[in-house]
Amino acid sequence: MRADLIDRLMAVSGTLIRALVYLMLASPAILVVLSSFTSSDTMNFPPMGFSLRWYKVAFANELFMAALWTSTYVAVLVAIVALLVGFAGAFAMNRFSFRGKAFLQGLAFSPLVVPAVVLGIGLLQLFAWLDLTQTMYPLLLGHLVLTIPYVVRTILASLTLHDQQLEQAAMNLRATPFRVIRRITLPLIMPGLLSASIFAFVTSFGNVTVSSFLTYGGHVTLPVQIFAYVDTSYDPLVAAVSSLMIVVTLVVILTIERLIGAERLA
Amino acid sequence: MLALSKERDNFVPEADDLVVELRSVSKYYGEVAAVSNTSIGVRRGELLCLLGPSGCGKTTTLRMVAGFVEPTSGSITINGVDMTRQPPYRRDTGMVFQSYALFPHMTVAQNIEFGLENLKWPRDERKARVEEMLRLVELPHLADRLPAQLSGGQQQRIALARALAMRPAVLLLDEPFSNLDAQLRLRMREELREVVRSVNVTTLFVTHDQEEALAMSDRIVVMNAGQVEQIGTPGEIYESPETPFVAKFIGWCSLLKGTVGPDGSFTSAAGLRLDGNWSAGSATAVIRPEHVRLSTDDASGPSYQGRVLQAHYYGGATRIVLDLNGEQLTMQERFPFWRHPKTGDLLSVTISTDDLRVIPAEEDRR
Amino acid sequence: MKQSLLKRRSLTLVILLTPMVLLLAGFLVLPVLGLLRSSFLPSTHLLDGTGFSLKHYVHFFSDTYYSSVLVETFVDGLIVSLVCLLIGFPTGYSLARLTSAARRWRMIVVILPLTLSLVVVVFGWLIILGRNGLLNSLFVYLGIFSSPKTLLFSRPAVLIVLVQQFLPFMILSVMSVVTQIHPVLEQAASNLRANRFVTFRKVILPLAVPGILVGFNIVFVLSISAFITPRLIGGARVAMLGSLIYETIMAQLNWPFGAAMAFVLFVSGLAFTVALNALVASRFTVRG
Numbered sequence: 007m008r009a010d011l012i013d014r015l016m017a018v019s020g021t022l023i024r025a026l027v028y029l030m031l032a033s034p035a036i037l038v039v040l041s042s043f044t045s046s047d048t049m050n051f052p053p054m055g056f057s058l059r060w061y062k063v064a065f066a067n068e069l070f071m072a073a074l075w076t077s078t079y080v081a082v083l084v085a086i087v088a089l090l091v092g093f094a095g096a097f098a099m100n101r102f103s104f105r106g107k108a109f110l111q112g113l114a115f116s117p118l119v120v121p122a123v124v125l126g127i128g129l130l131q132l133f134a135w136l137d138l139t140q141t142m143y144p145l146l147l148g149h150l151v152l153t154i155p156y157v158v159r160t161i162l163a164s165l166t167l168h169d170q171q172l173e174q175a176a177m178n179l180r181a182t183p184f185r186v187i188r189r190i191t192l193p194l195i196m197p198g199l200l201s202a203s204i205f206a207f208v209t210s211f212g213n214v215t216v217s218s219f220l221t222y223g224g225h226v227t228l229p230v231q232i233f234a235y236v237d238t239s240y241d242p243l244v245a246a247v248s249s250l251m252i253v254v255t256l257v258v259i260l261t262i263e264r265l266i267g268a269e270r271l272a
Numbered sequence: 273m274l275a276l277s278k279e280r281d282n283f284v285p286e287a288d289d290l291v292v293e294l295r296s297v298s299k300y301y302g303e304v305a306a307v308s309n310t311s312i313g314v315r316r317g318e319l320l321c322l323l324g325p326s327g328c329g330k331t332t333t334l335r336m337v338a339g340f341v342e343p344t345s346g347s348i349t350i351n352g353v354d355m356t357r358q359p360p361y362r363r364d365t366g367m368v369f370q371s372y373a374l375f376p377h378m379t380v381a382q383n384i385e386f387g388l389e390n391l392k393w394p395r396d397e398r399k400a401r402v403e404e405m406l407r408l409v410e411l412p413h414l415a416d417r418l419p420a421q422l423s424g425g426q427q428q429r430i431a432l433a434r435a436l437a438m439r440p441a442v443l444l445l446d447e448p449f450s451n452l453d454a455q456l457r458l459r460m461r462e463e464l465r466e467v468v469r470s471v472n473v474t475t476l477f478v479t480h481d482q483e484e485a486l487a488m489s490d491r492i493v494v495m496n497a498g499q500v501e502q503i504g505t506p507g508e509i510y511e512s513p514e515t516p517f518v519a520k521f522i523g524w525c526s527l528l529k530g531t532v533g534p535d536g537s538f539t540s541a542a543g544l545r546l547d548g549n550w551s552a553g554s555a556t557a558v559i560r561p562e563h564v565r566l567s568t569d570d571a572s573g574p575s576y577q578g579r580v581l582q583a584h585y586y587g588g589a590t591r592i593v594l595d596l597n598g599e600q601l602t603m604q605e606r607f608p609f610w611r612h613p614k615t616g617d618l619l620s621v622t623i624s625t626d627d628l629r630v631i632p633a634e635e636d637r638r
Numbered sequence: 639m640k641q642s643l644l645k646r647r648s649l650t651l652v653i654l655l656t657p658m659v660l661l662l663a664g665f666l667v668l669p670v671l672g673l674l675r676s677s678f679l680p681s682t683h684l685l686d687g688t689g690f691s692l693k694h695y696v697h698f699f700s701d702t703y704y705s706s707v708l709v710e711t712f713v714d715g716l717i718v719s720l721v722c723l724l725i726g727f728p729t730g731y732s733l734a735r736l737t738s739a740a741r742r743w744r745m746i747v748v749i750l751p752l753t754l755s756l757v758v759v760v761f762g763w764l765i766i767l768g769r770n771g772l773l774n775s776l777f778v779y780l781g782i783f784s785s786p787k788t789l790l791f792s793r794p795a796v797l798i799v800l801v802q803q804f805l806p807f808m809i810l811s812v813m814s815v816v817t818q819i820h821p822v823l824e825q826a827a828s829n830l831r832a833n834r835f836v837t838f839r840k841v842i843l844p845l846a847v848p849g850i851l852v853g854f855n856i857v858f859v860l861s862i863s864a865f866i867t868p869r870l871i872g873g874a875r876v877a878m879l880g881s882l883i884y885e886t887i888m889a890q891l892n893w894p895f896g897a898a899m900a901f902v903l904f905v906s907g908l909a910f911t912v913a914l915n916a917l918v919a920s921r922f923t924v925r926g
Contacts, residue, residue, distance in 0.1 A: 013834040020728040027729045027809075030802050032747050034762020035754060037772060041765050050770040095658035102651050110655070113662050118856065120670065121863030121907065123883050124900045128669025131676060131893065147665045154662065174340050175373035177360035179387030180438065189386070193377050205753075212755030214866060219887075229755040236761055236870055240768070248758040255754045259746055267738070 035252050042245035049240055060246040070247055073231035077211055080142065080227065084149045085207035091150070092157030092202060099158070100165040115155045125151070126219030133220070144220040145227065152216060153206035160205060164198025164266075197265040204265075208258045212251065289316040290349075291474040292337055292442050297346030299332055306332040308498045309346075314442060315491075319468060319475040323485040324495035325521070330478045331446060333495070337476060338444055339363045351441050361390070366435030366473075367444040371451065372427045374419035380430050381406070381415040387438045405433040408467060425456050432464065436471060443468065445477040449484065461488060482522050486510065494518050512629055519558040519629065526601045528557040538630055542598030547573070548625045554633040561591070563628055564603035567620040580617045585609065594619065670904075677897035694898035704882075708902065711879040712910070714793070715862040718800045722808040722857045723850065725801075730812025730849075731842070735821065752806040760870050763799045764790070767871070791873040799871050804860050808853035815849025816842070851918055855911045862907050879903050 037051065045055030064070055098104075099111060117125065125148070133144040172194070176186045192199075214229035221230045228251065232244055292314040299307040307329040314320045322330035335341040337348060339360035347356045355363050366387075374383050381402050388398040406412040409429040419427055428448060435443060448464065449457045465488050468475050479485055485492050486506045494501040494509060494517075502514045513519035516527050530540035536549040538557050546557060567575040578594035578601070590607045593600055603621065613619060680691035698704045733741055733748070751759050766772045767789040774786040789795055819842060827837040865880030872878070879899065887896035 010833070016834055016838070020732065023725050023728045024732055027725055027805065028744065028747050031751055031805065033766065034759050034802070035750055036762075037765045038758060038762045048770070049765065049768065051765050051768075051772040051775055091657040091661060094654040098651055098654035102647075102654075104651060110659070113666070114658065117666060119859050119908075120666070121859060121880070121900070121904055123863055123865060123880055124670060124673060124904045125666070127883070127887055127893070127896060127900055128673040129665060130887075131672055131897075132665070132669045135672075147661070150661055151665045154658065158658075169371075169373070171369055171371060171373045172375055174338075174360065175367070175369055176375070176386065177340075178338055178363075178365060178367045178444075179434070180361045180390040181386070182361055182390075183359075185390065190375060194375075208753045212753060212758075214755055214757050218866075218884075229757045232755070232757045232761065233866060233870075236757065236764070240764065244761055245765075248755075248761050251755055251758050255750065259749055259753060263742070263746065 038245055038248045039252060041242060042249040044242050044245070047241070049242055049245070053242075060242040063243050064246040064250070067243065069226075070228070070231055070243075073226050073228040074247075074250075076142075076145075076225045077228040080145045080149060080225075081207045081211040083146055084153060084210040085203045087146075088150055088153040088157045088206035089199060089203040092154060092206075093161055093199065095154075096158045096161035096165060100162055114158045117151050118155045122215030123219075126216045129216070130219045142225055145217060145225065148216050148220050149210040149213060152213060153209045156205045156209060157202040160202040160266075161195070161198055164195040164202075168195050201262045201266045204258050204262055208255055212255065286315060290314060291316050291351060292476060293349045294333070294337070295347045295349075297333070297336060297343045297348060299329075299336060299341060300344045305498045307336070307343075310495075310498070310500055312493055312500065312503070314474055314476050316474055317472055318490040319465070319477060319488060321477045321479060321485040321489035321492045322495060323479060323482060323492050323521075324501075326480055328495040329498040330480075330495050334444055334446055334476060334478045337363075337442070338365050338367050364438075364441040365444050366438060366440035366442075368428070368431045368435050368446065368448050370447045372419075372431040374427055374431060374434070376419055379416050379418055380411070380422070383419070383430060384434045384437050387434065391438060401437055405437045408436070408471070409433045424452050425460055428452065428460055429463070432467060436467075436473065439471075439473075441474065443473045443475040445475065447478055447480070449479075449481075457484075464488075486522070494521065496521070511627065513558060514631065516556050516558070516631060519556075519631070523560060524602060525558050525560045526599075528559060528599055530555065530557065532630065532632075540597075540599050544576075544597045544599045546623060546625050546628070548628070548630070550630045551632060556631045556633070558629040558631065559601055559623065561602050561604040563624050564594070564601055564621050565624065566605055567622050573622050573625070575620050575622055578619050578621050580613050580615055580619060582615065583613050585612060592619070594621065596621070673897045674901060676894050677901050679894040681894055682892050694895045695902070697895065698898060698902060704899070707877050707879055707882060708906070710877070711862050711903075712906075714797060714800070714878060715858045715907075718797055718804065718861040719808075719854050719858045721797075721801050722805050723854060726805050726808030726853065727812050727846075727850070730809040730853075731816050731846075733809065733813045734816035734819075748806045748809050751803060752810075756803065756866055757870075759803060760799065760867055763795075763802070763871060767795055790871055791875050793872070793876050796868055796872040796876050796878070799867050800861050800864055803864075803867065804857040807856045807860070811849045811853035811856070812846060813849075815846050815852075819845045847918060851915060855915070858911060859907050863903060 041049060041051060041053050042060055043056050043058070044050070044053035045057035045059060046053070095110075095114065099107060099114075129144060129148050130139075133139050138144060168191070172190055173186050176190045177183075181189065212229055213227075214233055217227050217230050218233060221227060226234075228247065232247060236244055290313040292312075294310060294312045297307060297310050298305060310329070310333065312320075312322075312333070322333055324330045332341055336343050337350075339355070339358060339362075343356060347354055349355060350364055375386065378386065384402045384405050385398050388401055393401070402415070403412065406415055409432060411426060411429055411433075414422065414426060414430070419430070422430065428451075432448075445464075449460055452460055461484060477485075477489065486509075489506055491503060491505055492509050493503045496517050502509060502518045509518060510522050513522065519525050520527060528538075528540040528544065530538055530544075531554045532538050532550045532552045534552055536552070538546045538548060538550060538555065540546075540557065576596050578596045580592055581595050581600065582593040584591045585607075588606065589604045590612060592603050592605065592613060594603060601623075607613065677694060678690050678692065680689045680693060729748075733744060736744070764771070768774070769786050769788065769790075771789075773789060774783065777783040778786060823841055823845075824837055827841045828834075832840065862878075863880045864878060865884040868876055868878040868881040869884065872881070880903070883896050883899045883903070886892050886899065
């Protein structure tokens with residue numbers, strides 16, 4: 007009897023918790039988008055009226071538009087380079103056995119556990135010493151390090167799921183190793199590669215914790231610009247800019263979901 | 273399927289014309305021998321089967337011929353050329369994988385064409401060969417399908433067509449029927465044998481299914497624990513097994529340990545006596561169900577009283593385990609269901625010793 | 639022949655690995671080591687000067703203000719991780735057991751805050767918790783509040799926002815480990831007369847420990863090093879070590895002291911997670 011009660015209690019509380027969790031996870035983004043269409047001068051919720059005036063303000067704002075351009079530029083470059091570097095590394099880890107492999111894997115995933123302040127300050131100091139703070143390199147290299155864990159993990163998973171017997175079949179059909187990679191391996195893991203690259207894009211595009219140390223002198227990314235703006239003022243301009251970021255991110259997630267399925271989004 | 277030339281049914285491969293030859297090949301994984309000191313020759317035009325339980329080394333042997341596994345020692349030649357250290361893509365073999373390994377992103381025609389492209393064939397010749405192969409497996413209408421749109425049997429035929437398209441020196445088949453259900457398996461077995469015969473390709477074939485091996489092969493290599501137990505025609509393997517393992521693995525049988533006396537008769541450990549003319553010494557008698565018959569009035573030879581231990585009704589026949597003077601024997605007999613024997617019943621049986629195999633202990637290497 | 643094949647293989651390996659190794663060595667390992675070095679500089683401004691001194695570490699541990707912030711930051715990190723575990727486990731578990739069609743939109747909801755820029759998420763919370771925000775409007779409308787109250791700039795607000803930000807990590811690691819636990823084990827347990835709670839405690843929980851631990855570690859490390867959220871949601875009133883470091887470096891330009899604090903944060907966080915993992919491993923590891 008008592009056991010039944012516990013079961014019932016677990017089921018009910020589980021349902022409640024899950025409802026709360028999904029609500030909590032979804033609401034900030036939804037509220038930002040709703041607020042961005044306000045016609046009033048200040049941030050209020052519920053928003054008053056409906057207008058696109060804050061989008062017009064946002065597109066006319068040179069600081070934000072320059073930051074949007076910088077973010078896009080850096081993210082695209084990072085997505086391309088991270089894919090090349092990450093594929094080479096993941097391929098080596100998947101197909102070769104060598105000494106120090108476990109260590110290297112640990113190192114490739116470690117940007118996830120090094121606190122952003124530690125990495126950010128360390129990079130800032132390094133680039134100050136190299137006298138590169140006025141250039142794009144700090145952002146590019148910093149973001150590259152941050153995206154390596156995601157890229158390596160996604161590509162490793164693709165390579166692991168990929169049926170290596172197909173490559174053996176191709177070799178049995180007299181294909182040289184280079185042809186095997188070009189005709190069999192790459193086409194088959196293409197969804198994984200694309201996802202990895204898009205993931206790198208969105209990681210770079212949205213990062214603020216490390217970026218805020220790397221835009222010290224030179225170029226400012228959009229999230230850092232939003233951070234600086236919100237730090238001092240609070241108006242619907244940020245809601246409009248943030249909505250743009252939400253749309254970009256959502257499109258990216260849906261694309262990856264199409265490519266490799268929701269299960270492997272994580 | 274294709275019309276067969278009748279004379280091929282009585283095909284006898286020449287013993288010294290070898291397409292594939294493995295000489296004292298071993299493969300060690302650390303200390304463990306997957307294959308040890310194995311020598312096998314595949315004769316031109318024959319269908320040779322590697323048969324054994326899982327883990328006996330048969331698949332490793334096949335993969336060494338294809339070049340996916342490098343032998344630890346020994347040599348492998350294909351058409352007289354040493355291939356031991358050559359990569360898979362320099363070997364003239366065509367393999368049908370257990371899972372077929374059809375490229376999921378290529379159509380059926382592209383799959384078949386892939387090998388020809390790698391051999392740098394001109395385009396029109398490639399197209400002609402692809403069509404020819406599709407006709408051979410009777411699936412020309414599926415040329416533009418993707419593998420995922422095919423049934424298991426169709427996938428198998430395409431995998432075969434792909435492997436044969438380059439006219440390889442040897443066709444390698446790795447348990448090709450294990451992914452098919454029982455009925456389809458039977459049909460595909462016959463089809464595959466016909467296709468292989470019609471293009472006259474030397475074939476090396478791996479299976480754990482002894483019935484499949486007996487039905488399809490010209491010769492069988494029985495493997496156990498990384499070593500060859502016996503090489504012979506299906507008849508030799510079944511009728512005169514050289515080791516108790518081969519006897520036990522091929523078909524149903526009871527093995528009786530005992531001795532052959534100076535008079536040539538066999539006496540089992542429990543005292544069951546079989547008259548015959550075998551050579552003296554300790555030995556193992558291989559008694560198959562068909563050797564044990566119910567006694568009839570005109571039967572020759574001694575009659576034994578057996579007590580029924582188990583009786584299993586299989587419709588067409590009943591399989592009975594008998595206790596005969598302390599030895600357990602299995603027999604198979606047709607009983608109408610209403611006269612079915614029960615546990616404890618006494619049956620009078622004779623044992624036909626004419627073609628009964630008694631393996632001397634010294635031949636028993638294990 | 640075999641020798642040259644081996645040589646070519648190792649050459650390929652070197653070519654494949656070099657870019658990643660250089661990147662990680664140059665822009666992950668080197669900056670962290672450089673930071674360690676400058677935390678021992680005697681200077682209190684930028685990076686001028688040479689020499690070796692422990693004064694920043696002494697300063698940090700002798701001033702009770704800093705040590706109390708450190709302790710509070712750790713307590714905050716623990717609270718956030720535990721809450722994430724409590725509400726993330728049921729969510730991750732149910733995600734793992736759903737059909738893929740039902741999982742689809744839920745996964746998107748879980749992934750969105752993870753991929754979305756942190757500042758955008760925090761801005762969303764400003765809309766919820768602000769003086770003219772969602773909650774205040776709702777509570778005033780319902781008559782719970784007579785006038786809007788300050789919900790921001792408090793520790794609970796910071797903790798709630800941190801939980802929301804890092805919850806996806808917990809959900810996903812629980813989900814991935816539960817996916818590995820075959821549902822037939824649960825059926826077997828209930829066939830052996832275990833109720834849901836016993837099945838959960840005796841079967842699911844022990845098998846899910848590795849995933850829980852991964853999620854817990856990630857959430858903990860991210861929480862203790864947070865600085866955007868404490869700064870924007872907590873303001874000057876809620877001090878967490880991350881925002882203190884940011885302040886010291888970016889506003890006061892006292893890099894050596896900031897570096898020392900960052901290292902204290904890094905090492906103590908690492909030590910804590912290692913100790914936690916060892917403790918849990920000794921209790922839950924299946925022997926034999």
